[in-house]
Amino acid sequence: MTIHPVTAQPVTARPTPDAGPASELPEPLYGPDFGSYDAHEVAWLLSDLSSVELEAPTEEREEAIQSGGAHYAESLPVEYQPTQEYQDLFHSALRASATRLAHAVGVVTDLVLAERGERAVLVSLARAGTPIGVLMRRWASYAHGLNLPHYAASIVRGRGIDQVALAYLAAHHRPEDIMFVDGWTGKGAISRELAAAVEQANVALGLSGTGLTGAGLAGADLGDDERAGFSADLAVLADPGHCAELFGTREDYLIPSACLNSTVSGLVSRTVLNDALIGPGMFHGAKFYADLAPADVSAEFCDVVSMQFSEVAASVAETIAARQAAPAPEITWAGWKAVEAISAEYGLGDVNLVKPGVGETTRVLLRRVPWKILVRADASAELAHVRLLAAQRGVEVVEVEDLPYSCVGLIHPQFTRGATGADGTASR
Numbered sequence: 206m207t208i209h210p211v212t213a214q215p216v217t218a219r220p221t222p223d224a225g226p227a228s229e230l231p232e233p234l235y236g237p238d239f240g241s242y243d244a245h246e247v248a249w250l251l252s253d254l255s256s257v258e259l260e261a262p263t264e265e266r267e268e269a270i271q272s273g274g275a276h277y278a279e280s281l282p283v284e285y286q287p288t289q290e291y292q293d294l295f296h297s298a299l300r301a302s303a304t305r306l307a308h309a310v311g312v313v314t315d316l317v318l319a320e321r322g323e324r325a326v327l328v329s330l331a332r333a334g335t336p337i338g339v340l341m342r343r344w345a346s347y348a349h350g351l352n353l354p355h356y357a358a359s360i361v362r363g364r365g366i367d368q369v370a371l372a373y374l375a376a377h378h379r380p381e382d383i384m385f386v387d388g389w390t391g392k393g394a395i396s397r398e399l400a401a402a403v404e405q406a407n408v409a410l411g412l413s414g415t416g417l418t419g420a421g422l423a424g425a426d427l428g429d430d431e432r433a434g435f436s437a438d439l440a441v442l443a444d445p446g447h448c449a450e451l452f453g454t455r456e457d458y459l460i461p462s463a464c465l466n467s468t469v470s471g472l473v474s475r476t477v478l479n480d481a482l483i484g485p486g487m488f489h490g491a492k493f494y495a496d497l498a499p500a501d502v503s504a505e506f507c508d509v510v511s512m513q514f515s516e517v518a519a520s521v522a523e524t525i526a527a528r529q530a531a532p533a534p535e536i537t538w539a540g541w542k543a544v545e546a547i548s549a550e551y552g553l554g555d556v557n558l559v560k561p562g563v564g565e566t567t568r569v570l571l572r573r574v575p576w577k578i579l580v581r582a583d584a585s586a587e588l589a590h591v592r593l594l595a596a597q598r599g600v601e602v603v604e605v606e607d608l609p610y611s612c613v614g615l616i617h618p619q620f621t622r623g624a625t626g627a628d629g630t631a632s633r
Contacts, residue, residue: 230373231488233356239493240471241503246339247471250358250370251331254477254490260284278361279479281492284466285571286500288597291464294590295502299461299509306460307513309442309453310337311521314344316451316528317384317440323351324382328374330366330395331357331491332470333564334387336462337442339507341386347514348521354378359476359489360395365402367489368409371435375410381433384451387441388460391565392544392556393448400437407434445562445610446540450533457611459587461506463564466571468500543609547579553618560614563587569614570594576617578602584611 233248234240240249259281287295317325325345329338335357345351358370366385374383385399407413412434442460444452462469474492477483483490528534544559553559558576560569569575570591578595580588582604591612595602 229486230369230376231486233373236471240473241498241501242335242339242471246342246355246507247329247335248354248356249331249473249491250356250367250373250488251473251476252483252488252490253493254482255493255495257482257490257492259474259477259479259492278364278475278477278489281474281477282572284474284494284497287465287468291590291593292500294593295461295464295469298459298464298590299506302459302461303509304513304516305454305458306340306442306510308517308520308524310340310344310510311348311453311514311517312524312528313440313442313451313453314341315348315521315525317341318345318349318351319525319529320438320451321382321384323349324379325351325353325384326374326378326382327353327355327386328370328383329355329357329386330360330399331476332467332473333389333463334385335470335473336503336506337388338386340510341440343507343511344514347511348518357473359478359491360398360402361476361478361489362394362398364478365398365405368402368406369486369488371403371406372410373488375406375412375435379433380407380410380412380435383435385437385439387439388462389443389562389564390441390446390448390452390540391561392540392559393446393538396437396439396448399439403435403437410434443562443564447535447537448540450536452534455534457562457584459563459590463567464590465502467494468497469502469506471503472497472501539609544613547613547615551577551615551618553615555618558616558618560616561610562613563591563611566591566612566614567594569616570598570600573614574617575600575614577615579605579608579613579615581605581608581611584608587611 233250234253235244235248236242239253260283261280327338327341329335338355338357342353342355345353358367360366387395390396412432438451439449440451441449442453444455445457447455467473472494474494477490540561544556544561548554548556548559560566566578575598578591578600580602588611592602
């Protein structure tokens with residue numbers, strides 16, 4: 206399978222209040238200087254904060270969030286270093302799910318190409334979306350001989366997607382060609398955040414199509430001097446939350462890249478938005494953990510899944526034909542409704558303390574102060590890593606009948622310092 210380098214076709218930039226003219230916009234970062242992905246796999250629309258000490262222990266870091274109103278994106282958690290047993294679980298899960306993942310990658314990529322055409326530009330939401338963006342780019346090359354540009358950009362709860370990154374994209378590509386990419390949906394918070402941020406960017410950049418999704422944008426009546434804007438469409442590998450139209454599957458199963466942190470995401474940290482470090486006209490920031498290279502499985506994850514492309518090509522074509530012949534998938538926000546019900550049942554009083562799905566539950570166990578883990582009895586085969594992490598952290602696992610997700614992580618409602626609200630600051 207031949208993978209071609211990322212290319213961009215510059216267009217005239219439109220200045221924004223924060224970013225200035227195109228000549229003043231920052232440039233992307235590339236591996237191996239930043240991140241462990243090859244330069245042709247992804248361009249990082251991020252500022253390099255590798256030399257800045259931003260990590261703090263979970264309790265100390267989230268104490269600042271709880272007591273002082275600090276935003277979760279102003280600092281970084283200390284990255285969990287997996288035990289050998291946990292690493293073995295990752296490799297086992299990857300081998301077991303590679304074919305299923307490859308099928309979902311092919312389906313969602315072909316749906317994106319049907320929406321955007323051969324000029325599609327992938328913009329993954331760093332960092333969970335980035336391995337998926339790399340795989341989608343590889344599928345487009347393998348199945349269609351296309352060389353899709355792929356960028357990674359930051360989105361922060363309560364702050365939105367990086368507006369300087371969007372200005373860069375508007376200066377180098379047609380905004381209507383952009384497709385945002387993430388790994389999975391939980392309750393749909395990022396989908397809502399993205400829609401609001403895209404509307405803000407279209408206004409700031411003087412673009413048309415504000416608030417439209419791809420279908421509405423394609424049919425918009427633009428004047429000769431108008432330029433189509435960004436769409437809030439989000440393509441995801443898995444949509445158990447039923448809040449995306451473009452998805453590879455709606456099953457809530459383990460995506461192995463959710464098991465780990467930077468070591469499966471190009472050795473790049475979570476993104477950072479700290480006013481003391483990120484000034485006007487700068488991309489949001491992140492760190493490159495080059496010292497973790499011996500434990501890096503970013504390339505292995507993508508390679509193992511990519512090697513299954515030939516095995517799933519026929520089934521992907523069948524799935525695409527069936528999906529295109531059927532009515533558009535309904536967006537029900539079922540995940541959000543389920544989270545509201547769970548929050549009420551367990552007396553939490555805040556949906557932000559409920560993290561549904563395998564991916565989000567894993568994050569709770571890796572990064573937060575978990576209270577309970579709810580698991581569906583018939584989903585045990587998917588949850589070995591969840592049970593192992595819960596045991597290592599002394600967290601109660603509760604089996605629940607008819608749970609709408611394979612599992613749900615509950616953040617501790619009283620003692621946690623990790624209970625952040627919709628704006629990313631302490632939930633009161």
